[in-house]
Amino acid sequence: MMSSEDGYRRALCCGLGVVSRAVSLDRWERRYAARAQGMVASEVRALFAVASRPEIVSLAGGMPDVAALPMDVMAATMSDLVAGQGPTALQYGSAQGDPGLREALCAVMAMEGITAEPDNVVVTVGSQQALDLLARIFVDPGDVVLTESPTYVTAIATFRACQADLVSVAMDDDGLIPAALAQTIARLAAAGRCPKLLYTVPTFQNPAGVTLAAERRGAVVEICQRAGVLIVEDNPYGLLGFEGGPMRPLRADAPEDAVVYLGSMSKTLAPGLRVGWALAPPAVKDKLVLAAESAMLSHSVFAQLVVQRYLSTQPWADQLKGLRVMYRARRDAMLDALAVAMPAGATWTRPAGGFFVWVTLPDGVDTRAMLPRxxxxxxxxxxxxxxxxxxxxxNTMRLSYCFPPPDRVAEGVHRLGRVLRRELALLDMFGRPASPA
Amino acid sequence: MMSSEDGYRRALCCGLGVVSRAVSLDRWERRYAARAQGMVASEVRALFAVASRPEIVSLAGGMPDVAALPMDVMAATMSDLVAGQGPTALQYGSAQGDPGLREALCAVMAMEGITAEPDNVVVTVGSQQALDLLARIFVDPGDVVLTESPTYVTAIATFRACQADLVSVAMDDDGLIPAALAQTIARLAAAGRCPKLLYTVPTFQNPAGVTLAAERRGAVVEICQRAGVLIVEDNPYGLLGFEGGPMRPLRADAPEDAVVYLGSMSKTLAPGLRVGWALAPPAVKDKLVLAAESAMLSHSVFAQLVVQRYLSTQPWADQLKGLRVMYRARRDAMLDALAVAMPAGATWTRPAGGFFVWVTLPDGVDTRAMLPRxxxxxxxxxxxxxxxxxxxxxNTMRLSYCFPPPDRVAEGVHRLGRVLRRELALLDMFGRPASPA
Known part of the structure; x- marks a missing residue:
């Protein structure tokens, strides 16, 4: 009989197999560029293989529940598009993206209060690609990029692939702390360094689930403006708020050239179409277009036209309301379960939208070591x-409530509670490491 | 009345508008990374806006004629896919790409004699993205990348975006000259430099239309193997040969770890799906997967499954035969027209497949200056x-015969012949620059 320890080990090996294999057998290893040294498998990626088994409640992935989409409508949209415009839709397109889609994306941004011209929009392969292109345009090795802490994990990988020096700025339950931002910039300036970018997810942040308070937003923009730091505002969840209307993005109230705004259809329509975008100051937009051309020639015209048609023919704004109701019920299920299942000393955030809750556990708990258990x-x-x-x-972890239905979310949290209680009991038995004062 | 000179100027300004605007207005200019200095608009891109007007015969773009695709079948494939597998097809996928598609792509490569495992394939946004990821993995600023001369224009942009030092290797009508390759590597070695990569399009080359002779292929691989130079073999046109069966790619007869092979469905199915791939040695494949994740998280699962379904349900190999017949007729139309229309002193290549003819004109003709005319x-x-x-x-130019029907190809060449005769007459009148001995 296999012990449960064996089970843990097997689960961990399975998930991390890719990493260990990459180390061996590599004839070309000494030929890689310096930037490639930073390309190592992420926690999240190593985990997906394990967490996708059906018996496991995954509170890990940040996938939207696309099953909520009307599949018949989507199928008809695609089939009409190919029948009517096939030779255009299946051809190469421009590196900037389809003009009709860019206009539709401006209307999407207008829902949040942003006034934008289609000419300043660049369509990208998810907003991830926009982030990648921006990193390549701005970041020389050693350049400072400011981020929240915690921040979006693949942004870390992307900036590291350009050999950025990532410097964290403190957050609380109201998001970035303006005074901490100013102090960090001043400290860097004293050392002769000026950050190139501030990367921020101000609304329903991934991973922390917190939102930058409205009254802090002007200060963040002004501090960056004064210091000559370009803000990269990543806003994939802005339209998925559970309480009241959408928050105004930084871009809505900032000077046009202060912010590059990143949007995405991945959470509000379907990630499988890979349609994201950047709204950028004109000169930066020109560089983005050139970088996009070098990176992929052009995005899929087909995928762009599907999104454009869907937005112009379907009651997408109403469907968004449905998504908000669905995700709110899952968030509620998670918060209710956390209140019951978490051991004393655990704290967590209460997201007003988006996909994630951030949990902080008592000192001594090592969530990475605990994962196989x-x-x-x-x-x-x-x-x-x-x-x-x-x-x-x-001692922290990200919990996602976006994908499983509410009862599974609750079940997952209760399972986690049991694991944590056992973990804390073991720590009590064998002593926990002294907390660093 | 507008003079035709005005027409020239307007046409040129229209095409190059993006470039001049990028120079002005740029608050962030001093903040760009060093690599962004190399991001400037290409000849080809600047041209597209102008050349797409219907009255112009464009022998410029390298677009396949996707109207030849059975649109009803494609529409049904997509609609069935979404109806049957929507929640998977429209979700995020793995950074390496769909396993079923990777298996199908191995079968595509087997048509050319390549034996490959799906685990060594990475699906990318066109083969362009594979090229971009490879550049990022291998090229440090100043590293040497060997290329043919002429070579694929966007490869130049991509390697330059990684600050590569591009070194050309001489070609003739039989492709890369092995002795020239060996000499170039020896010359670099004498200066203490070892090229990281050889980028080559050995079959039906873009832009020159030439093919590396079968009897040279082993030598090219062996020279690179001895020198520790990884070969990047870009083969988008290999299945579009007009004479006999497909050429064996370098990858078919080389050691597994000598070559990264790049393939594409853009010319044989549809560029609008943006499905390309890399077949790489295992360790390089692992790096490619990580780089792809950082660049875009994942490719469109939908697009990948469309290609996989299309290949498994349609008589694609028969359709390829139809494409070969179609493109051969256009090549013939071009070669026939060139024989009649070209002035004395012009020479051109005779492609055995692919999309392009390369024309060399008498010394003194400046094809860039002539373009507006x-x-x-x-x-x-x-x-x-x-x-x-x-x-x-x-004094050279690339002519594409892939997109216009044969009569338009011929008409375009005849128009070009008239422009060239006038150009040469003017040169004769005002004297041509002395050729540099």
Whole structure:
């Protein structure tokens, strides 16, 4: 009989197999560019293989529940498009993206209060690609990029692939702390360094689930403007708020050239179409177009026209309301379950929208070390350390409520609670590491 | 009345508008990374806006004629896919790409004699993205990348975006000259430099239309193997040969770890799906997967499954035969027209497949300067200088026969012939620059 320890080990090996294999057998290893040294498998990626088994409640992935989409309508949209415009839709397109879609995306941004011209929009392969292109345009090796801490894990990978020096700015439950931002910039300036970018997810942040308070937004923009730091505002969740109307993005009230705004249809329509975009100051937009051309020639015209048609023919704004109701019920299920299942000393955020809750556990709990035990207990999460550029957060984790239905969300949290209680009991038995004062 | 000179100027300004605007207004200019300095608008891109007007015969673009695709079948494939597998097809996928598609792509490569495992394939946004990811993995600023001369224009942009030092290797009508390759590597070695990559399009080359002779292929691989130079074999046109069976790619007969092979469905199915791939040695494949994740998280699962379904349900191999017949007729139309229309002293290649003929004109003709006059005469081409990393080729041009029907191809060549005769007459009148001995 296999012990549960064996189960843990097998689960961990399975998930991390790619990493260990990459180390061996590599004839070309000494020929890689310096930037390639930073390309290592992420926590999240290593985990997906394990967490996708059906018996496991995955609170790990940030996938939207696309099954909520009217598939018949989507199928008809695609089929009409190919029948009517096939030779255009299946051809190469421009590197900037389809003009009709760019106009439709301006209307999407207008729902949040942004006034934008289609000519300043560049369509990208998810907003991830926009982030990647921006990193390549702005970041020389050693350049400072400011981020929240914790921050979006693949942004860390992307900036590291350009050899950025990531510097964290403190957050609280109201998002970035303006005074901390100003102090960080001043400290860097004293050392002769000026950050190139501030990367921020101000609304329903991934991973922390917090939102930059409205009254802090002007200060963040002004501090960056004064310091000559370009703001990269990543806003994939802005239209998925559970309380009241949408928050005004930084871009809505900032000077046009202060912010590059990143949007995405991945959470509000379907990630499988890979349609994201950047709204950028004109000169930066020109560079983005050139970088996009070099990166992929052009995005899929087909995918762009599907989104454009869908937005112009379907009651998408009403469907968004449905998504908000659906995700709110899942968030509520998670918060209710956390209140019951979490051990004393655990704290967590209360997201007003988006997909994620951030949990901080008592000192001494190591969520990365605990993960195989959680998987053996049939629940998965993402250890928090990977979201911290500075290696903090060993006792934190990201929980997603976006994909499983409410009862599964609750079940997952209860399973996690049991794992945590056992973990804390073991720590009590064998002593927890002294907390660093 | 507008003079035709005005017409030329307007046409040129229209095409190059993006470039001049990028220079002005740029608050962030001093903040760009060093690599962004190399991001400047290409000849080809600047031209597209002008050459797409219906009255102009464009021998410029390298677009396949996707109207030849059975649109009803494609529409049904997509609609069935969404109806049956929507929640998977429209979700995020793995960074490496769909396993079923990777298996199908191995079968495509087997048609050319390549034996490959799906696990060594990475699906990318066109083969362009594979090229971009490889550049990022291998090229440090100043590293040498060997290319043919002329070579694929966007490869130049992509390698330059990684600050590569591009070194050209001489070609003739049988492709890369092995002795020249060996000499170039030896010359670099004498200066203490070892090229990281050889980028080559050995079969039906873009832009020159030449093919590396079968008897040279082993030598090219062996020279690179001995020198520790990884070969990047870009093969978008390999299945579009007009004479006999497909050439065996370098990858078919080389050691597994000598070559990264790039394939594409853009010319044989539809560029609008943006499905290309890399077949790489395992360790390089692992790096490609990580780089792809950082660049875009994942490719469109939908687009990948469309290609996979299309290949598994349609008589694609038969359709390829139809494409070969269609493109051969257009090549013949071009070669026939060139024989009649070209002035004395012009020479051109005779492609055995693919999309392009390369024309070399008498010394003194400047094809870039001549382009607005050609556009005013309602024909477009791509000036050759942009395909040369070393600034050679002012008297060369690329002509594409892939998109217009045969009679339009012929008409375009005849228009071009008239422009050239006038150009040469003017040169005779005002004297041509002395050729540099």
């Amino acid at each position: 959680a998987i053996a207990a049939r629940v998965a999460y993402v250890p928090g350390i990977g979201f911290h550029p500075d290696g903090q957060g060993a | 050609a556009i005013a005469a309602r024909v477009a081409y791509v000036p050759g200088i942009g395909f040369h990393p070393d600034g050679q080729g002012a």
